[in-house]
Amino acid sequence: MVKSVYFDLNGQPINIKGYRIDPVSGDVLHNRTLKLMFPFTNLDERGCVPAPFCVEKFNFNPYELQGTFGFMDKDDPGGFHKAYKAGKFLDKGGRQVNMQGFLIDINGSLLDRQGIKRFDWRQFSQFGGQMPKLYTYSGQRFDIHEVMGVFDRKADGTLEFIETQDEMGKDVVIDKGGNLVNAKGYIVNE
Numbered sequence: 175m176v177k178s179v180y181f182d183l184n185g186q187p188i189n190i191k192g193y194r195i196d197p198v199s200g201d202v203l204h205n206r207t208l209k210l211m212f213p214f215t216n217l218d219e220r221g222c223v224p225a226p227f228c229v230e231k232f233n234f235n236p237y238e239l240q241g242t243f244g245f246m247d248k249d250d251p252g253g254f255h256k257a258y259k260a261g262k263f264l265d266k267g268g269r270q271v272n273m274q275g276f277l278i279d280i281n282g283s284l285l286d287r288q289g290i291k292r293f294d295w296r297q298f299s300q301f302g303g304q305m306p307k308l309y310t311y312s313g314q315r316f317d318i319h320e321v322m323g324v325f326d327r328k329a330d331g332t333l334e335f336i337e338t339q340d341e342m343g344k345d346v347v348i349d350k351g352g353n354l355v356n357a358k359g360y361i362v363n364e
Contacts, residue, residue, distance in 0.1 A: 180192075189202070190220070191220065191222055193223065195214075196210075199213075199214055200214035201213050201214050202214075211223070212224065234292060236276075236318050237333060237358075238292075239276045239287075240276060241256075241265025241266070241275050241277050242327050242331070243256065243266060243275060244266060256271060256275065272303060273304060279291065282303050284298075284305070287331055293305075305318060320361075321361055322360065323349030323350075323351075323355040323359045324351055325349055325350060326350070335347045335348075335355070336348045336349065336350070340354075
């Protein structure tokens with residue numbers, strides 16, 4: 175039997191690494207849904223989740239942080255229209271966004287489409303409140319928007335992929351700019 179001696183700011187049981195746990199079994203639980211994520215037996219001796227999850231835990235889906243926009247120019251699908259009201263940029267739904275089109279709260283923290291804070295504003299203060307360039311596994315820097323396809327959204331907020339055929343007759347998916355994309359909406363070569 176595992177007994178948690180650590181608690182988060184809301185008084186919820188966590189392990190030494192800060193993962194939300196079941197106070198009896200020590201299993202790692204999803205923070206919001208409380209669904210089982212990792213059984214206690216899968217954690218290492220330090221309380222870390224197994225690879226590759228311990229390495230990938232900081233990955234995120236930028237589409238879940240992006241507001242909903244109308245695109246201004248077919249020749250430049252990356253140029254999107256943001257409303258400007260009372261000194262703030264807004265998406266089509268009236269939600270506040272930053273210059274990059276990411277959803278933000280009143281402090282400038284990045285939110286997901288459900289309104290849950292994913293990045294604290296302090297993480298971006300040294301970059302003027304913008305998301306900095308990211309790094310590939312090989313150490314190359316890139317802007318996240320360079321790899322994101324451009325899409326309209328359906329009423330439920332999901333991306334509207336454009337299905338078509340390439341010059342060889344193969345079924346492919348493209349974005350609004352005609353870029354080939356994968357099933358997650360990222361621009362690919364083939």
